Amino acid sequence: MKETKQNILIIGAGLCGSLLALRLAQRGYKVNVFEMRPDLRKVDISAGRSINLALSNRGIKAMKLVGIEDKVKALCIPMHGRMIHDKTGNTHLSNYSGREHEYINSISRGELNGLLLTEAEKHKNVSIYFNKKCKSVDFENTTALFQDYKTKDKFVEDADVIIATDGAGSAMRKSYYLGKKFLFSFSQDYLTHGYKELSIHPKENGDYKTYKNALHIWPRGSFMLIALPNLDGSFTVTLFLSYDEGEYHFNNLTTEEAVLKFFQKEFPDALALMPNLIDDFFKNPTSPLGTVKCSPWHYKGNTLLMGDAAHAIVPFYGQGMNASFEDVVEFDKILEKNLESWEATFKAYQKTRKKDTDAIADLAIDNFHEMKSHTANPVFQKKRKLEMLLEKHFPDEYASKYALVTFNEDIRYHEAMLKGRAQDKAILNLLSDGIISTKLDKTKNNLKTILDKVKQETEA
Numbered sequence: 001m002k003e004t005k006q007n008i009l010i011i012g013a014g015l016c017g018s019l020l021a022l023r024l025a026q027r028g029y030k031v032n033v034f035e036m037r038p039d040l041r042k043v044d045i046s047a048g049r050s051i052n053l054a055l056s057n058r059g060i061k062a063m064k065l066v067g068i069e070d071k072v073k074a075l076c077i078p079m080h081g082r083m084i085h086d087k088t089g090n091t092h093l094s095n096y097s098g099r100e101h102e103y104i105n106s107i108s109r110g111e112l113n114g115l116l117l118t119e120a121e122k123h124k125n126v127s128i129y130f131n132k133k134c135k136s137v138d139f140e141n142t143t144a145l146f147q148d149y150k151t152k153d154k155f156v157e158d159a160d161v162i163i164a165t166d167g168a169g170s171a172m173r174k175s176y177y178l179g180k181k182f183l184f185s186f187s188q189d190y191l192t193h194g195y196k197e198l199s200i201h202p203k204e205n206g207d208y209k210t211y212k213n214a215l216h217i218w219p220r221g222s223f224m225l226i227a228l229p230n231l232d233g234s235f236t237v238t239l240f241l242s243y244d245e246g247e248y249h250f251n252n253l254t255t256e257e258a259v260l261k262f263f264q265k266e267f268p269d270a271l272a273l274m275p276n277l278i279d280d281f282f283k284n285p286t287s288p289l290g291t292v293k294c295s296p297w298h299y300k301g302n303t304l305l306m307g308d309a310a311h312a313i314v315p316f317y318g319q320g321m322n323a324s325f326e327d328v329v330e331f332d333k334i335l336e337k338n339l340e341s342w343e344a345t346f347k348a349y350q351k352t353r354k355k356d357t358d359a360i361a362d363l364a365i366d367n368f369h370e371m372k373s374h375t376a377n378p379v380f381q382k383k384r385k386l387e388m389l390l391e392k393h394f395p396d397e398y399a400s401k402y403a404l405v406t407f408n409e410d411i412r413y414h415e416a417m418l419k420g421r422a423q424d425k426a427i428l429n430l431l432s433d434g435i436i437s438t439k440l441d442k443t444k445n446n447l448k449t450i451l452d453k454v455k456q457e458t459e460a
């Protein structure tokens with residue numbers, strides 16, 4: 001393949017762009033990265049925008065690829081399950097897996113991004129330029145137009161290859177669309193719900209105010225609140241709520257009284273931990289949630305979209321960042337094949353990757369419904385209980401859809417989706433037909449009969 005001496009220009013030094021820069025530098029490419037925001041290691045720019053994230057096996061696999069797994073693990077807080085809070089404040093923990101070593105991790109976006117930037121900058125062939133916003137990309141001539149945030153000066157950068165990792169609102173994707181030079185398919189589907197970030201501060205002595213090692217959920221049917229722990233003893237809380245439907249929605253939560261009434265009614269135990277609620281609620285933005293799909297991701301061998309720029313998804317599977325990291329792993333595998341040109345490389349990458357990113361986009365929408373309502377539903381809870389038992393007693397034979405997506409980095413997303421959905425359907429049918437019951441005594445023999453039935457139904 002092409003000569004590693006070539007110049008690669010990356011637009012966006014977020015999670016995907018900084019990892020990509022690091023990996024390409026390890027492969028010997030010369031990389032210039034242009035980021036519109038200031039250096040987040042020097043300026044706090046996180047307020048109100050997904051401060052922490054759930055990192056799981058696919059993301060960790062990418063960290064292993066670049067050799068920083070231990071540094072990343074030091075930033076992680078394990079979350080073993082979902083702590084479900086009902087309206088009266090009762091809680092129950094529903095583990096993510098019956099296998100003890102399977103859990104997800106809460107990690108700070110800023111810390112992780114900062115680490116990736118620092119690791120990338122250790123390579124002499126990586127340069128990162130901050131406060132430079134890409135305005136457009138000339139994909140035929142492989143140049144990008146930037147504007148300096150401070151001086152407002154505009155300048156053009158030339159490269160052999162441009163890769164845009166500039167997130168859900170990608171400037172390069174817009175140039176593809178507006179350029180009308182090739183058939184470019186693009187869809188953007190917003191949910192009727194938006195999100196707002198809130199917080200639970202640590203106790204005065206720095207301890208956590210509620211159980212640390214879980215992802216807390218307050219499911220309320222058509223809306224929900226979640227909370228993920230941070231290393232400093234706080235939790236980042238996110239309210240997912242409709243903009244304009246239901247008794248309470250973002251558009252009518254405009255006064256302190258209305259917000260307090262809403263929380264008193266729906267989330268009294270959370271409210272007790274959040275004396276700062278009103279400040280957070282009116283200070284932090286309400287942001288939309290959407291799915292972006294597009295194709296092709298590349299123009300000839302000149303330009304390529306990656307990460308959220310190619311496939312933004314809603315956050316309910318906790319997989320957007322993990323998928324964007326996995327993009328780099330999959331792209332790296334194609335680079336390893338040393339194909340004859342960048343065009344062949346980009347084509348091969350999209351061919352193998354697109355069906356997986358489409359699958360995780362669809363799974364993330366499914367999980368939106370699962371988290372906000374099904375987690376509170378007794379049949380769903382029975383199903384999860386049964387799956388935990390199957391995973392515990394037959395760790396090599398059974399993995400739920402959630403486990404396939406989240407903990408099995410060796411199965412592709414689209415395969416996890418097909419197998420997981422078939423299993424879900426099989427278990428729900430067997431439960432509702434009374435053919436299996438979680439009341440059955442839990443001897444291994446009995447569970448083996450259940451496992452065989454689930455397998456039979458799944459394959460049918």
Ligand code: FAD
Nearest residue numbers: 012014015016036054134166167307308318319320321322
């Ligand atoms: P981004 O992280 O958006 O980075 C893009 C970068 O490009 C930014 O630094 C931006 O400043 C820069 N940029 C943008 N435009 C330009 C421009 N014109 N010129 C130059 N630079 C530009 N994923 C998970 O895996 N687990 C989770 O738990 C999770 N929770 C989430 C919760 C919420 C509320 C949201 C909204 C998302 C969540 N995600 C989660 C998804 C995750 O945030 C994204 O998938 C991930 O950030 C994608 O990385 P990226 O580098 O492609 O894009």
